[in-house]
Amino acid sequence: MPMSNKERQQKWRQKQKENGTYEQVRKKFRESRKKKRSSLSNRELKVVREKERLRQQKYRAKKVEQPIVGTKSPLMSAQTLGKAVQRVSANLPKSPRKRSRVVKALSKKFGTCHHEETSKNGSGGYNKLSDKSVETITNYYCRDDISWQSPNRKDSISIKNGDEKNHTQKRFMLITLKECYALFEKEYPGITVSLSAFCSLRPQHVFLLQDVPHNLCLCRYHENVRLLLECLNKSLSQNIETHFYDFLETIVCDQENEDCMLSKCDVCKDKFDEMYTIAEDESMQHVKWAQWETVEGRATKVMKSGTLLNCLKALKSKLPDFLIHTFVKRKQSAHFEAEKSRANGEHVVLQVDFAENYTAIQQNEIQSAYWSHNQVTLFTACAHLDNKKVKSYVIVSDDLVHGKYAVSTFLDHLIKDIKSVCPTVKSIAFFSDGAASQFKQRFLFDNITHYKELYNIDATWNFFATSHGKGAVDGIGGNVKRQVWMASKAGAIVTDAMSFADVASKRAKAIQIIYVPAREVADAKSMLEARWQDVTAVPNTQGTHMVQALGKHVVRTSMYSTRGIYHEHNLKDDVNLQASSSSNSTSSCPEEEHHPIHIGDFVLLKYTAKNKSFKYVAQVTDIHSHENGKTYDVTHLRKNDEEGMIFAEKDLTDKLGVVDRTLTNHESVAGCIHG
Structure with a gap:
């Protein structure tokens, strides 16, 4: 009887293995198949993958339909086995722990307990x-x-x-x-x-x-890009990555490089156009996608429609902001982890945030009480005192504004308590989200400049990227609210902030509960208003993610905490900036990063006084380099014609004139005019 194709193949493979050439043949076959697939177009490759998927699906379906042959079980049908299991299960103990012990004992007795041994000694565990x-x-x-x-x-x-x-x-x-x-x-x-x-x-x-629960507010930057990627992945014949990390790998050289992520790299700034192109026959295909937009002050998911080319252009338009956002998010998260590992008693890391207000609901309350529930403000904090010691705080208050006065008052309580439990503290690195009404604003920037005088503490405030400020503080707030809620259901009376603090301190003993009445915040308001009078705004506040106090009313800021490029700001006009200079400061000239300034260059100087800014043209006469950065000797010029095309040296007796002086690191060069 002649051999079948299957038998001939088995005989040939056995012969190749005996000769020692089987692996070489397999390697040659794999290389040939790989070469063939690499020559396929995107459309052909998609067809091949679809055929392979259908083949596997057909094989698996056929395998399921095949009857089980050679089983050692005396129970020949699934129905009989199911009935037997049901009878045994009905007689097992109700306790999960006891039931598990009985099943293990039976398995061991009848010699069928192999899973535990395999999981412990097997090669794949x-x-x-x-x-x-x-x-x-x-x-x-x-x-x-x-x-x-x-x-x-x-x-x-x-x-x-x-x-x-x-x-x-x-x-x-x-x-x-x-x-x-x-x-x-x-x-x-x-x-x-x-x-x-x-x-x-x-x-x-x-x-x-x-x-993830339905009521979560995800990051708008990430969600909008994800929605566009999903639409393109479904519609394009070309394969496009939907995972953010893999997608970014295809359009930038290095995800850790600032130039690449800020679209300044000459190699990859146009890589998106090179990697993702649409064939002419696909470009006019009609598709729909969703985007999160602000409509009448509310975040709304809006359905968009257009061609495939429109969808690709929409993705490209969002990439610059998305790349910057992703880069800052990763840098700030990594810096937060690094700062926590640096906590040593002298350096403390403090993360703060407002939790959602607690609504004081009573158990078995009457119907009309539903419309008159009191709210309780919860300001949560997590202090990393050293590598092993972490202390959790919840400040409870009936002040419901969540504004700058409340934040300043709450921070004073936190710092005092931290100094009492950790008297060796010399510096605090604050971390929070970037809510402008609460933290990221000029008044709180100025506030941390007073901590050196008040508490002998060097303060730095770090902001997480937008919508990425979640952390332990969220869990602290949820834990305290759950404990009080359970106590309330058990009959505890919680009607206001004071009773909330009393119950929370008894139930959540691992968390420090501090009660701050609204009148204390109101009493501090007049003092804080006097402190913040005439405080000027910091340029590009929303793009700032690090603020460090250098002296009273003097800060330096950066795009992210570990960048190494800082801009120093005088928050009040009557401060001697030179006296407040930091030994680590660098030139505050933004143009210097891209266009080096030389002797003889013309520059545009920007001065700020009483919330107004003035610009003057000047010529650089000398440059001095030192460990603090650079200083520039300049000669100020005045307009010498009506068109503003000719400048001459400004008369020192001019009423509005600015005398010739040395330009320090703290003064802003608004632009450089190379002549």
Whole structure:
């Protein structure tokens, strides 16, 4: 009887293996197939992938339909097995712990318990990882740039640890598991772990991105780009990455390079146009996509429609802001982790935020009480005193404004308590979101310049990127609200801020509860108004993510905390900036970064006085370099004709004249005119 094709193939493979040429033949076949696939167009490649998907689907369906042959079980049908399992299950103990012990004992008795041994000694388990590596992975999931802690009082999970049960606030991942795994591999190249093992080590209280509750406000920058990427991925024949990290890899040289992410790199600033093009027959295809926009003061998801080319152009228009936002987000998150590791008793890291107001609802209240519930302000804080010691705070108040006066008053209480428990503190690095009505404003910038005089503390304020300020403070607020809510359901009377603070201090003993009445905030208002009188605004406040106090009313700012390029600002006109200069300051000339200034160049100087700015043309006569940066000797010029085309040296007796002087680092060069 002649051999079948299958038998002939098996005989040929066996012969090749005996001759030692089988692997060479397989390698040659793989290279040939790879070469063939690389020559395919995007459309042909998409067809091949679809055929392969259908082939696998057909094979799996056929495999499912095949009857199970050679089973050792005496129960020949699934129905009989199911009935037997049901009878046994009905007689098992109701307690999950006892039921588990009985099942394990039965498995051990009848010699069928192989799973536990395989998981411990098998080659595919994650048990080969050291305890330190496992701890590193689990801690990585709990980082604030990987997952965020829910502030909602109901978002908690009961985790069993031995015989004890602990309620832990839920965390929700900001990215997918595959993106998280890719970032982990890049950050920890020394730890070798498979994707499946990495995913299995995700802590119980860390939930997937798909489990995020419906009422979450996600980042507008990321969501709008994601919606566009999904639309293009469905409609384009060309494959386009929908994961942010993978997508950015295709359009920039280096995601850690500032020039690349700020679209200043000559190599990759036009890479998007090179990587993503639309064929002429596809460009006019009609598609729909969604975008988050502000409509009548409300964030609304708006449906858009247009051609595929319009969708691609919309994505391109959002890339510059998205790249900057992503870069700053990563830099600030990394700086926050680095600062926490630096906490040593002398340097303290303090993260602050307002939690959502607590509504004082009573158990078994009457119907009319629904319309007269009191609100309670909760100002949460998490202080990292050293590498191991962390202290949580909640300031409770009946002041509901959430403004600059409340923030300043609350911060005074926090700093005083930190100094009492950690008297060695010399500097505090503050972290918060960038809410303009609460933190990112000139009055709070000026406020931290007084901490040196008041508390002998050097202060730096760091802002997270927009919509990325989630952290431990959210969990602290949610935990306290849950504890008070449960006490209220048990009969505790919580009607206002004072009663809330009383119940919270008894129930949440691990958190420092501080009650600050509204009258205390009101009493501090007049003092703060006098302190902040004539405080000037800082240019590009919204683009600033680091503010450091240099002296009274003097700060320096930067785009992100570790940039190394700073701009110093006098928040009041009567301050001697030269006396407040920092030894680490650099030139504040923005044009100097891109266009070096030389002797003989003409520059445009900007002076600020009493909330007004004035510009003067001057010529650089000398340049002095020193450890603090550079200073420039300039000669101011005046217009010598009506058209403003000819300038001469300004008369020193001129009423509005500015005498010749040395331009310090603290004065702004508004523009450089090279002549």
